[in-house]
Amino acid sequence: MAGWMTSAVISAHLDQAAANSRGVCTRMSWAAGSAGASAGYVKIAKVTPASPAQRWPVLISGGVHARELAPPDALVSFVEKLLAAYAASSPLVYPSWTSPVDAVTYSSFTISWPQVQSVVERLDLYVAPLVNADGRDFVLGTPADPADKDLRRMWRKNRRPPPAGSTGDSCTGVDINRNFSILWDYTTAYLPAVVALAPDAGVAASQDPCDFESYAGPAAESEPETQNLAGLMRSQNISFYLDVHSYGRHVLYPWGIETNQSTVVTQNFANPAWDHKRDGSAPAATAYAEYIPASTGAAMDAMAKRMCDFIQSKAGGADPTARSRSVYTSRQSGLLYPNTVVTGSSNDYCFSRWFTAASAGAPISPVMAFTVEAGGDVKLGGSNDEGGFAPHYVNFYPKIEREIHAALWGFLTAVAAVNFAPPEAPPAPGGSTCFIAGAAYGDGTHPDVLFLRDVRDRQLGASAAGRAFGAGLTAVYSRLSPPAAAWLTRRPWAAAAVRDFLLHPLVAVLRRVSALAEGRPRVRSVLLTLAFIIALAAPVILAVLVALLARA
Amino acid sequence: MAILAVTGTPDVLAKIPVDVTAPGAVVRSTAVDNGDGTWSVTVHAAESQIPAMQAAGVTVEIVVSDADDDARWQVILGQVDSGPGVA
Numbered sequence: 001m002a003g004w005m006t007s008a009v010i011s012a013h014l015d016q017a018a019a020n021s022r023g024v025c026t027r028m029s030w031a032a033g034s035a036g037a038s039a040g041y042v043k044i045a046k047v048t049p050a051s052p053a054q055r056w057p058v059l060i061s062g063g064v065h066a067r068e069l070a071p072p073d074a075l076v077s078f079v080e081k082l083l084a085a086y087a088a089s090s091p092l093v094y095p096s097w098t099s100p101v102d103a104v105t106y107s108s109f110t111i112s113w114p115q116v117q118s119v120v121e122r123l124d125l126y127v128a129p130l131v132n133a134d135g136r137d138f139v140l141g142t143p144a145d146p147a148d149k150d151l152r153r154m155w156r157k158n159r160r161p162p163p164a165g166s167t168g169d170s171c172t173g174v175d176i177n178r179n180f181s182i183l184w185d186y187t188t189a190y191l192p193a194v195v196a197l198a199p200d201a202g203v204a205a206s207q208d209p210c211d212f213e214s215y216a217g218p219a220a221e222s223e224p225e226t227q228n229l230a231g232l233m234r235s236q237n238i239s240f241y242l243d244v245h246s247y248g249r250h251v252l253y254p255w256g257i258e259t260n261q262s263t264v265v266t267q268n269f270a271n272p273a274w275d276h277k278r279d280g281s282a283p284a285a286t287a288y289a290e291y292i293p294a295s296t297g298a299a300m301d302a303m304a305k306r307m308c309d310f311i312q313s314k315a316g317g318a319d320p321t322a323r324s325r326s327v328y329t330s331r332q333s334g335l336l337y338p339n340t341v342v343t344g345s346s347n348d349y350c351f352s353r354w355f356t357a358a359s360a361g362a363p364i365s366p367v368m369a370f371t372v373e374a375g376g377d378v379k380l381g382g383s384n385d386e387g388g389f390a391p392h393y394v395n396f397y398p399k400i401e402r403e404i405h406a407a408l409w410g411f412l413t414a415v416a417a418v419n420f421a422p423p424e425a426p427p428a429p430g431g432s433t434c435f436i437a438g439a440a441y442g443d444g445t446h447p448d449v450l451f452l453r454d455v456r457d458r459q460l461g462a463s464a465a466g467r468a469f470g471a472g473l474t475a476v477y478s479r480l481s482p483p484a485a486a487w488l489t490r491r492p493w494a495a496a497a498v499r500d501f502l503l504h505p506l507v508a509v510l511r512r513v514s515a516l517a518e519g520r521p522r523v524r525s526v527l528l529t530l531a532f533i534i535a536l537a538a539p540v541i542l543a544v545l546v547a548l549l550a551r552a
Numbered sequence: 553m554a555i556l557a558v559t560g561t562p563d564v565l566a567k568i569p570v571d572v573t574a575p576g577a578v579v580r581s582t583a584v585d586n587g588d589g590t591w592s593v594t595v596h597a598a599e600s601q602i603p604a605m606q607a608a609g610v611t612v613e614i615v616v617s618d619a620d621d622d623a624r625w626q627v628i629l630g631q632v633d634s635g636p637g638v639a
Contacts, residue, residue, distance in 0.1 A: 002633060003631040003632050003633035004628070004631055004632050004633060005633045006632065006633065006634045006635065008634070008635055009633050009634065009635055012635070067577075069628075140629075140632050140634070142629075149622075149625070150553045150575040150576075150598065151575045153553065153575075153625055154553060154575040154576055154577055154596060155575075156577070168573060170573040170574070170575070171573075197566055199572060200565075200566050200567060200568060200569065200572070200578070201562070201565070201566030202566075204580065206572065208572070208573075210573045211572045211573065212569075212572060212573055212574060212575060212576065213572070213577065213578070245581070247579065247581065247582070248579065248581030248582045250581055252581075282562075336580055336581060336583060337580040337583045337593070338562035338565060338583065338585070338591050339562045339566065340566075340580070373581040377579075377582040377594055378555045378582075378594050378615055378616065379555070379556070379557035379582060379592065379593075379594040379613075379615050381615060385615070385616075387624065387628075388555060388579070388594070388596070389577070389596075390624070390625065390628045392624070392627060392628070392631075393628070393631040394631075
């Protein structure tokens with residue numbers, strides 16, 4: 001029967017998906033949890049003559065928290081739909097869905113064949129639908145003692161046996177999403193006054209094995225489930241990561257460990273000078289905030305908004321009521337709960353690798369990481385009550401599944417549209433976003449905007465001439481672009497004109513130049529510099545010619 | 553296990569859950585700033601824990617009662633696919 005899948009059933013689905021895929025999907029296994037369950041993961045990638053030489057490694061995970069029933073099932077069905085569409089060389093059509101509860105219809109939506117193709121042929125996509133297999137089976141199992149039913153239904157951690165001397169059902173398990181190596185030892189990382197508030201506030205983590213929710217484990221990466229996921233991030237140098245949880249209708253991005261700032265590089269998680277001084281996220285805590293490059297923070301916010309837009313426009317569709325029930329918001333994870341930060345999360349750990357790798361002298365390609373909190377907030381009642389952690393499989397899950405899939409399509413198609421970037425260190429303060437292009441396109445993650453950012457931040461920098469030109473361009477651009485972008489945002493006709501008559505031709509020329517010198521970074525940088533200069537000078541030359549002609 | 557709307561200032565919300573070893577959940581991803589110095593958050597907890605929460609200073613509204621949540625779960629447990637596997 002169709003329904004919430006145990007780990008064995010999820011595993012069987014992944015086996016079958018790989019077996020039927022003609023080599024597009026590879027089945028991978030990894031270590032089992034303490035109770036012996038493991039669902040493993042799959043890699044989806046097809047190399048064709050049109051595939052880029054180097055592809056973005058992308059990781060999608062779900063089921064980190066045992067009680068959150070929807071994400072694992074939705075990720076399995078995503079894998080199956082993606083592979084079926086690719087095998088048929090066809091668009092992926094999501095039929096409309098009508099709620100059995102109140103007959104509201106959520107429109108059909110389609111993912112085009114080129115989008116399906118781009119995800120399979122331009123990415124190395126890893127999908128781990130069920131990270132915490134032991135925990136999932138515990139939740140879905142039948143309690144020997146009926147009095148334990150709430151223990152199972154609310155179970156979040158893995159099933160690590162309790163430490164010697166600890167008694168009580170809650171003393172089993174570790175919260176995998178507090179066990180990653182990013183400020184795992186929060187007692188050293190933060191001010192004593194902040195640590196004293198944990199786990200309910202200050203830092204949402206615990207060193208008490210009997211904490212029902214947030215025990216961080218006896219050591220960083222002590223758990224096989226954590227080692228599985230972190231090991232995959234390291235072995236494949238994952239550049240784009242999305243972890244699916246429930247619930248609350250958010251798309252979150254780093255940092256979770258602190259509030260963000262983009263001016264002081266030395267305020268960072270790896271700097272021991274700040275041990276016992278980090279002050280968390282309370283409004284009065286202004287002495288320390290975590291460094292994030294401005295352009296990266298803006299890009300992650302834009303990507304999170306793109307996922308929110310996909311959820312509303314595709315999964316919500318045309319019906320106003322349906323759209324109003326598909327509103328997700330983008331937020332920084334460290335600002336989610338009042339006065340409280342989160343340590344040891346998979347999301348922050350994946351993102352942190354970009355910084356630690358560069359510090360160690362072995363830079364990796366840029367990293368972005370996100371968390372989706374899928375499903376409505378029960379306390380808001382009415383149509384927002386979609387069952388919380390355990391939605392009704394017929395009445396609510398299909399809607400949540402569509403939302404998760406829409407978010408994934410928004411995410412993956414944006415990544416697939418951008419050429420692979422080689423290893424580089426995170427930018428220092430002074431980098432800026434593509435304000436004008438973002439305003440003109442109305443979407444900071446439009447492929448043209450991402451391409452322009454890539455040219456400015458990476459491609460130009462491969463030659464001395466390109467670096468000098470890029471620095472000058474950035475200096476002028478960062479001064480002029482915010483007011484220009486604000487002006488364009490208020491005038492859609494002007495934004496359209498800039499997009500169609502200025503940026504489209506510019507991007508077309510730059511793409512052609514970039515492609516001509518693919519594989520020769522220095523030559524490409526010089527050619528792009530010349531192309532930029534000609535493009536910028538063209539209006540002046542044209543004006544002079546017109547003036548001369550008029551005089552003649 | 554009931555589902556509750558819990559409201560209070562950040563200082564009093566910092567005391568929730570009262571018993572960190574008891575089954576339940578503070579769903580941090582549902583926190584909402586009410587704009588008047590208080591926040592509201594969804595909490596899963598047994599109704600028997602409500603007096604202790606109120607004593608900590610928060611206001612509590614029952615959104616789904618113990619009994620109703622139990623009835624929901626009886627349906628959910630009838631929707632489990634435990635094999636024998638895929639066709």
